[in-house]
Amino acid sequence: MTEATGPLQGLRVIELGVLLAGPFCGQILGDLGAEVIKVEPPGQGDPLRQWGTVKKDGHGLWFPIVGRNKTCVTIDLRQAEGQAIVKDLVREADFLLENFRPGTLEKWGLDYETLAAINPRLIMIRVSGYGQTGPNSPKAGYASVGEAMGGMRYVMGEPDRMPSRAGISIGDSLAATYAAIGALAALEHRHRTGKGQIVDSAIYEACFAMMESLIPDYHFGGYIRERTGSFLPKIAPSNIYPASDGMVIIAANQDTVWRRLAEAMGRAELADDPRFLTHVARGEHQGELDGLISAWSSQMTIAELEACCEDHGVPCGRIYRAPDMLADPHFAARQAIVEVDHPQLGPFPMPAVFPKLSATPGNVRWTGPELGSHTEAVLRDLLGYSPDKIAHLRTSGVI
Structure with missing residues (x-):
């Protein structure tokens, strides 16, 4: 197995999220060398495993990218024994990453106060639609809604049509990127103080942060940005x-x-x-x-x-478009697209690790693994669980 080369080597992330915002943050941290243990529900896994317009031999093509560099275990977080496993994992973890609806971890007894009592150095990364506080925080918050609330959707598209979208999951990806930045800032604070903290990244705020002078334009001039299609007003040519x-x-x-x-x-x-x-x-x-x-x-x-x-x-x-990228000599010279061997699909092209670091560059070590493929190894080798305990957990449907 290829060894990590990035600057986050030796740091451990427990990833509890599904779909894109949480897992994309985990991808960023894993790309930069962190050990990422991805926790998925037994029997079903992250829905991203099946997402995507194109399937190859029955395999979705999103998860091999967003699941890359991660070890994958199955744990039923709704069961007390599953929650106990997470607490055991947290003892030696640096980060716990989640993107459930606010209040979910609290319902499972996995709130920050409980986990910080086990590991005061723990940094909890929380990605959600509206953030962990405020009147909207308990609501379900998908990226599309966050993009709209953050002002991004209104300015996308042609002026004579309904607002458009970016064609990618931009709200999820922005919130995940800000979450990763926050996690690294919290890590620096821990270096100084020895204490962890919560990183609270909201999708709507990540989109809002991109909106430049939108608020002062209105506050001082009564100007509201409108959809303008392929250009920005007053920026010419x-x-x-x-x-x-x-x-x-x-x-x-x-x-x-x-x-x-x-x-x-x-x-x-x-x-x-x-x-x-x-x-x-x-x-x-x-x-x-x-x-x-x-x-x-x-x-x-x-x-x-x-x-x-x-x-x-x-x-x-x-x-x-994709064919232009694959044929472009600059993409090739920069190694912007890497091919990683997929156990079932063979050479698998995907975006490389960005940004590029001169002394400690990140790397893609493997594609997203099969569901639960590392469960037994993690419980046995990392947590020291006995074969009998692992067998019990499997029989009970916890793993």
């Missing part, structure tokens, strides 16, 4: 433009870059045109400017536009 064989993104809203784009277009005089001279002026004439650029770009192929913009120092790029 920065849009998707047509090519003769497709489309590209060109971003030239900075004054100096806009001047270079005007030269690339063979229209250097436009840079000194009062309508386009400054950032504010270009914003006021955004539609007109986009029309001029589109008339120019549509006469060229994607490759010609990329070459022309590169020659003039103008950011320009293709709209990538």
